[in-house]
Amino acid sequence: MTAVLVIEDDDRIRLALLLALEEEGWTAYGAATAEEGLRRQRETPADNVLVDLMLPGIDGYECIRQLRRDDDVPIVVVSARDDTSDIVAALEAGADDYLVKPVAVKELSARLRALRRRGRALAAPVSAQTFGDLEISEEAGEVRRAGQPVAVTRTEFRLLCELADHAGRVLSRQQLLRRVWGYETGDERLVDVHVGRLRQKIEQDPGNPRHLVTLRGLGYKLQR
Structure with missing residues (x-):
């Protein structure tokens, strides 16, 4: 079963996302800080990672950069920030997608599945x-x-x-x-x-x- 790591400091939002993702058929677990999320991803790698930008300590941008240095896991930002500069900065840090809160979980689930399919499609050989x-x-x-x-x-x-x-x-x-x-x-x-x-x-x-x-x-x- 495909696993999702949710890095979100708001306990209410994190729990809601975890429950909703599990109802959609995902194995979901959470982290309240970037530090905890990075540790969990090193110890038990998830297949997808959701990251909030406004995290205590290490912020979401640096969290994404550190994830990307060590891992090619699909990263989706889920944030209340909707300014173009925030979206661009997150994508430039290494995120694959960006969704603005509040998110529709069915849309989020569809995005995650699409990212996994896209990753598998890279294996098809094509001439240089x-x-x-x-x-x-x-x-x-x-x-x-x-x-x-x-x-x-x-x-x-x-x-x-x-x-x-x-x-x-x-x-x-x-x-x-x-x-x-x-x-x-x-x-x-x-x-x-x-x-x-x-x-x-x-x-x-x-x-x-x-x-x-x-x-x-x-x-x-x-x-x-």
Whole structure:
């Protein structure tokens, strides 16, 4: 049975999430602080982690960074903060998704399942593809630029592979949400932030990208 770790300092919210997730068929356990959550994840790794941003001691952003350094587990932020800067900061720290409280548990459960399916889909081997000095090998799970390895997250890698598989074609943000995140609907900022992060890693001039380009009003494409 798939396990979810809920890192939330509000006892009432944490208990409500745990009970609701268990009703949805998950094995769920909680932590009231980032420190406790990080320890539990090291000792008994969960398949998914939910993180609140406003935690005592180590805050949610640093919690995400520490989780991401040690683990490729899907991380979903569940926070009362809905400002764009907070969402961007959480995604840049390494979160895969962001939901604003109060959350509908059925939607949360669907998001978690989609993230797990997406993770498994990465195992399918695909031949290496090149875009100038950029090389993407889905089979090896590697990205190289000018022969040097590029460190990308699982979400960034899946996004890059999806664009590479449709090289030269424009994919809308909603298409990318469906194909990369597995969501029928969702916040398009998820796509924009991850595209921005990828450009910083794979483009010689991220402000004037050569390969990962924007078609205003349409979406993104990867071109050779």
